Amino acid sequence: MAPPSKQDFINKLRLEKFESEQSKAEESLALLEHIVANASWQTGSELLTLLRNVDIEVSAKLPWETTPRNMVQRALKIVVDEYSSCRGGVSDMNTSGHPSFPQVTMVDPTGGVELPKCDQALPDLRDRVLEALAEYRAELEQSDELIAVQGESKIHNDEVILTFDWCGLVLAFLTRAAKRRHFHVIVAEGAPTYQGHRMAASLSRVGIQTTLIQDCAVFPMMSRVNKVIIGTHTVLSNGGIKTDLGAAALASAAKFYSVPLYVCTPTYKFSRISGEEVNHCGSGSAIIPTNTPLPSSVNVAVSRFDYVPPENVTSFITNNRGIAPSYVYRHLTELYDPAAYHV
């Protein structure tokens, strides 16, 4: 296989050649590893700039693609950590101007534009970063499995679960739970892509009792639902989620009936962008069947993503642990370097 190149990766991203967020994450990690291993860089700062360029390019061209950007930020954090440990432990980090954890929360969010200074050329930095990235890759590859195994403990017998649209992670989660438990799943179809149909087919194939409903019919169904389990595209920094269209209505219906809403998400979907940014707009042809005579004076607006506010999310089921929306910010500080926030 040809070595991964930035241009190639962005083209693939642009042409929507990736099947899932997981493959996006894996491929972007491969790209970053390639940059670390093969690009010519001497000091830590140079490496950081190289990595950050990927982030900048993705955000300029495809601002709605958060996963690759999260991967870059994660890699930046790894580089900074390895750099400081190379130079001799945590104490050194403090002297070089990087606040240790208690100070992180005090960082002025607008102030952290500069990348951390890592000016020294450390000969074994490359190997150590690659090692850490390989570790991270292992974590990444396991994340789906780690989430799926939690299925049994989260779902009880004879429960009614509502899910929405297609999500491979939720499917794996429910499939695993179905080995031990007997429950009923209601699937909202997820217009206009109707991936919910595929979800329903897959669920019934593994022997789960499945009901398919329209997106707008979630409210009347909600009274008999025990749990809502959905996937997401991105977890935003405020604890809300950006996901497929229709989820917001679903979440408010769940809120109304006090049904807990769980979001299955690997940690790489945790992004530091906030809610009101970027709603990628689609085309009217997605919702209007071909050959419908619709006068051009009718303005058709189609958006691709829905926003569920943090108060409507009960908990995130991640590969690490369950995280409440209000603790997402804490998790972000662990995942990413505070200085890399404003790239």
Added chain:
Amino acid sequence: MAPKVEVHEEPSVLQAVVLTECDIDYGAAITHYNPKVLVPLANTPLLDYTLAWLERCGVDEVIVYCRANPHTDKIKQHCKRFTSRREECGIKVMVVVSEDCLNLGDAMRDLYSKSLLKDDFILLQGDLVATLNLQDIVAKHKENRLSDKSMIMTCVYVNKPLETTAVEGEEGRGKEVTATLVTAADTGKLLLHRRSRNKSSKISIPTELFQASSDLLTYPAAYDPSLAICSEVVPSLFSDNFDYGSRDSLLRGVIEQEELLGYSIRCQVVQEGYACRASTLQQYQRVSGEVMRREAYPMVCESSLTSHRIRYTYDPFTTTYWEPSAKFTKGNGGASEAVVGAGTEVDAGSVIITCNFRGNGGASEAVVGAGTEVDAGAILTASVVGDHCTLADGVIANAAFIMNNVQIKSGCELSHCYIGDDVVLEKGVVVSSGCVVGPGVRLGPDVTIPPGTQLVAQPPHHHAPSTHPHDDFDETARVKEADPSICGSKGKAFILLPEESDQDDDDEEEESSDDGRSSGPDEGDSEDALMMMSDDEHSENEFRREVQESLTNGMRKKSAAENMVLEINASRHAYNVSMEDVLTTVTQGILRAGQTQKQDGSTEPTWPGINTALKCFADVLRNYVRKGRDQLLVLNAIEKLMVDSPEYLPATQKILFNLNQTFEILEGEVIIHWYKKGGAGTTAFTTIKTSIAQFIEWLEKDSEDDDDSDDESS
């Protein structure tokens, strides 16, 4: 199945040929400064849409084919810029320049001789905006090729919603863009292809088609985006048949001579996806609107097709796009205040802009480029504004396409027009629909430009030929001094007269591809200013002119009949004209040759002149008249000539008499038959009737006599 898999796994390079010298252009006021394919549509050059689409569809190599002219370098540079962004992994774009390419056929022949095409390739025009799934189409083409070796080409058509074809069909769709198709329902093989140009609701289908196939699928008006997947046979076929000029002529040739050539053509009528050619300015306006309404998704205005960066902010509620550095100022000429700064404040500012757009009472579907200042009192509808323009208070723009660095002062009204780069419109200028204001023009104050006017900044004859796309520009455009009554007291503009059909031949026919299918010879010559002549009429007029020339020359030089016939046949092949039209043209040409010889200023044709012409060319005409039906055509041609030039009327009787008696080209019975049937049914017939009544009477008597004598003898 094993061999099949092997075929698929071969590393094949998918090629596409993009023709930039599109058969119809936007008129000299635009194309003189910028090649058609680089005219921006929603601030992105047309060619980018084509290239981006091809790239998206996984095409590996694009051959951009253009004719050598001053714009070639621009196209080359543009393609270079496009590919350099993509480094190695993007599509390869190759610009092929030809000196003497006149039409699609020439391009194919040239590419064949250069052997640049290796396998199946996609053939399309550079003004196509499409989102069709090309991969599926190509895959189906290859599949069909495997099962049917004789299949050489797949034509792609789009079945559009009825509304668009019905409402805008008359002017928008144009006659050259739809085709009537009859295909075999099971295989999709194309059995009949016809440009649907008449407005009648009837289609005639030859009965033999029903004998050959049980199921026919008919598309009365399929939109033709001039898109075809061709096999490597197609260029060689063009090469073998030098008279094939366009794809249409190839289609006709292959369908008509199926047994001889052993080739067939299939067509795919695509239901999903978008495809439309910005072939004329009306089409340009239409495509522009559709792109703004995001019908060509994922090619949308806000993301640049070259760099893929998000360049515009998009408001879905008003369908407006603006560059973050564009300013929307408040107040009428007072302290102009920037609402939107660059960069970080976009989010905050966008809300205000939205309010502005709404406050204007209906700004919808607008694209505003970088650094442009739009006053809050300006109203934009379905319009595109380029970079660094200024639109003052009270400007009303409806479907206006404003390029870069344009200044429009208060109170101007623009509708359905094209405003080139660096134009200045002073206060109160009204530009009516269909106008093209060329780059650098100044207009105003307080002038109204009548509909369909083309304005240029310099008087056309001042142009150095080297910067000129067409060498004979001077002849085609008549020059006038900058007239204050036209362009206003501060104005500087010259009207580029809409080219007339006969004169623009030199200019236009090189770009036109002749498809040679002839309709009535008297089809309208003067069309709407923006409507370019259709291919047929170009070639027909060109053919007529050429025949006329050879006849006049032949008469002067007293050439032998065989040579004349050879010359006319050569023209006929070059323009691919049907035999019937040749006959009509030759008949009329001979009569006109008589006139021109005698003319010397006065246009009145005299009998002696016509007589010499007839004497001269009797053999030529005889060569073409073979059946009784041909004689009727000659008669009809004469009648049509009377319609155009009634001054021949007095000579009609003598002409007919001589053709009948002296040269024995027309039989008396045929003339009587024609006379009784009411001729060709044109308006001139009644007058002809009276003028030749005497002759007919004599003929009738004559034939009766003949009959009598025959009877007697038998």
